[in-house]
Amino acid sequence: MNLAHDPAMPRTETSIETPEGVPLSLTIAPLSDRAVALLLDGLLLGLALILLSIAWTFIATQVYIEFPGLGGILIGLFYALIFLITTFYFFAFEARWQGQTPGKRKVGIRVVDRRGGPLTLSALFARNFTRQVEIILPLVALAAPEAVAPGAGPAGRIAAVAWIVLLGILPVFSRARLRIGDWIAGTMVIVAPRHELLDDVIGRAAASADEPARTAPLHTFTKAQLEHYGVYEVQVLEDVLRGPATNRDALRKVSRTIAKKIGAAPPVRGSERKWLEDFYAAQRAGLERDLLFGKRREDKHDTPKS
Amino acid sequence: MIETHEAPRRRRRTTPRMKSLDFRRERERGWRRLDTLLTRIEKRGVRDLTSEEIEELPMLHRAVLSSLSVARAISLDRNIVQYLEHLALRGHNVVYGVKRPPLAWVAEFFARRWPRAVRELRVLLLLVTLLFAAGVATGFAMVTKDSDQYYAFVDFELASGRDPAASTEYLRKTLYESEIGNEGELVAFSGMLFAHNARIGILCFALGIATGVPTALLVFLNGAMMGAFLALFASRDLLMELTGWLSVHGVTEILAILLCGAAGIHLAQAWIFPGRRSRREELTRAGHRAATVVVGGVVMFALAGLIEGVIRQTVTSDTYRYAFATATAIGWLAYFALVGRDPATSEVAR
Incomplete structure (x- = not known):
């Protein structure tokens, strides 16, 4: 049930064994694919947030004119909504689309359990919560070092870049290209290409x-x-x-x-x-x-x- | 070489008689059927299928797995083997994937998983609570000695005017009157606070991967901030009043911070001291458990935000505030101690 360590296999291949005992060979997704998928998801998320902000401003203004008392609730809800979307974007898609987000689907990769078992929701929570430390925290530190550590200054920016680079190259050292979230969740990202059934060449x-x-x-x-x-x-x-x-x-x-x-x-x-x-x-x-x-x-x- | 009985060149058929072709002819219909069903699930979700079609899935999936084994043994048509492998993987994702209806999962989460995961972390929870208490004591002591230290612990924005420079009258007002005129502002503030706190909570968990020291520091600093707050109000003889004001939502909020802190330390512990199991295995187990605890923590932060925005605003009597806080404390403790203890289903589900 473990990762096959067959030395004859190319480094990017691995296999899981299904509960029926049939080994399925999988191709580990290359980091370039994952980077592109992440970028696409980031863009989509950014776009969604911008649209939400515009729509919310419009709606909130209308509501506020009618019911001034609701102004605070609208602002409070907006903050909560932004938090929920940014935090659970990856989780919600991976849970709904069997381990894929829009970016992953576009690139053709997907998350699976490393032991071939079911992809559980707690695994998806675990692998996506760590993004706070892997991406969001260093990005915030890059934009505004003061917000993360008071008095950090330019050194904070350098530390943030170093942090991103360090965590970015970490998957290179594991055979299955695991980022920290994958280690914790027991998942890996594989190539999910579409193989069509073609007619047999014979006849x-x-x-x-x-x-x-x-x-x-x-x-x-x-x-x-x-x-x-x-x-x-x-x-x-x-x-x-x-x-x-x-x-x-x-x-x-x-x-x-x-x-x-x-x-x-x-x-x-x-x-x-x-x-x-x-x-x-x-x-x-x-x-x-x-x-x-x-x-x-x-x-x-x-x-x-x- | 073993002599085969007939050389293929003697044959004159429309297609050569080959096992792999017959095999394909017999089984192809089932593969295509599974392919169609899977495509529909992937595009529109499981709900697109009728119950008969859902019952077909496991059978079709097993047939594909057996076809794959046969194909590997007898067919040299690479496309078939690749297609079946891919189909088997897609089927695997659906048959063994996340398939429980969301509501059932939510019910299971609150009825068993979450309280169980919290109980499993009880030792670390105690440790984190002590750390938080140490933070409170430190903050309190330092600000009592030198009120300027207040600014070292409390974020300027979160303080919103409640600092040593404020008059006692103003501080009292912040406890009993809806904030600065517009009553909606407090609700806005509680939404902001929910987002802020929940983010800190998740950070507490995730920073567990960095040996847990940052997690411990976050917990300690949060305690220190509260200590500084307490010291400021204590210096104006408003300690009892502040505690009542804080504990209405604070019981829930601080408990959530402690849970997230314990989750982060748990991660670090599994990583640094994996014990008898392999580090990889232990880290994954801890990761699932800790993530479960943190998801519940996020829900608690949301509840705390609601309490803060709605209840604290309407309940201004100290007695009722203390009564409410005590009730929530007992409620949470009873929940974590008692819920989900039925032994029948006590196997640890990941």
Whole structure:
């Protein structure tokens, strides 16, 4: 249930285990993404506060003209509201949007529990309350050192900058890029990209009824020709075939390289895509069959023992 | 190499017969269904789903997890594995995410979590109370000796004219008459004070990460400020009256400050002395507990603000003020001591 410390994993990958026992691999969000998300949220928050102030001034003036006695209540409410919005902005969104704020959603990152458990509200409180010390206090100190420590003067500003920098680079020293709020809350921020389910490269033309002939393989490959590549190459080829269909040059180049390697005749002009699709299908079928027998060939340098 | 029975080149089908393709054909409908439901939840919230659809979720999620395991074992189609991984993660967030209706969570919070978390911090709470008392004593002693020291402890804006230069008559007036003519001003002031105090309270918690020394200092200085205040009014023979005036909302407010202070020290303690557990684990446990205490603290600050703005303004008799303050003190103590003690659900929920 802990962070996997598999040394073979790239540094930005981690995995959590679901209660069902299936490990899910996650990509730790890079700090640049988090900085951008923070900036976006900061801008949005600032904008919201400005709009609120304008609206409040307008409404309060109207109300005050009608009922002068309510003036104090309106001002008191305004202070309370500003406090609530600034303090609970991040919390409210992360609670409502499963660990995302508008900034995080835009950038495509999200907060999750480090152990794969549920994201609790107390965790969200913990990770966002610390922002008071991580961001707000030093920002106030930067703007007005006197407000934080009387008699601080310019030294207070230097200390504030040092504080921001120190806490800003702290996540670099942890594998999962944890800021202090994450340590305390037991959370981490991961990349939450959208993966669409694409049609399988094999037989994808089968879906379009007007071209049934294309689905039958036109090119065949001998068993010996299929013994040059492994999983890695097949998946690179998958990426190539899923790329933009117009990129003919790339297809030609790739098909020639493969033909040369496996000792087959290069495809005729115009049929490179079909040739590559057939090769992909044949190669993947071969490798998957081996997989069922417990043999996995990682790449072209890998020679699994029989 | 083990010889496979048929070489693929012999086959002439519309699509090659492959396990991974059959697998996809069989399961794809379920994946798409979960994807649709999750997209709706992510866009419009769980409430967008009917109860039948919500009942479908865990089943679909488990099916996706099993598909993921199969896909990893038999399919070399990277897109499928990535898609399923991402779908499983999204499902995980929803199935195991924050899903309790907000009102139920609030009820659970006040009925169990908060008073329990406060009880767990009782030793630190006592320590912080002593620290605060030391602050009060220090402030009182120093201002009694030299009234100019008052300005060292009390913020000029918070004092709003109540300083050693003010006449006794003026000081008495601040205790019994709505502030300076306009009665709305006190309400405005209490809103400001709520924001100010709650921010200080959260700061007390967060500064726990800086070894807790700043937290202790904040608690001490808050005590000293009160001590200075008391000393000023005591020098004009208004101590009893001031205490009544202060304690109406002060009981709630000071208790909230103490709670936040204890939360901050708790964080520091877990960080510096993790004990038998790993530092990471202990810090997280303490963080959750302390944050829970502080959320309740913010609510108390809001209550204190309300009391200050509404009740103190209308109740001007010393006797009633003391009676109210005593009632709130007993109320809070009973609440923290007694609520949420049922053993049936005593497992610590994070």
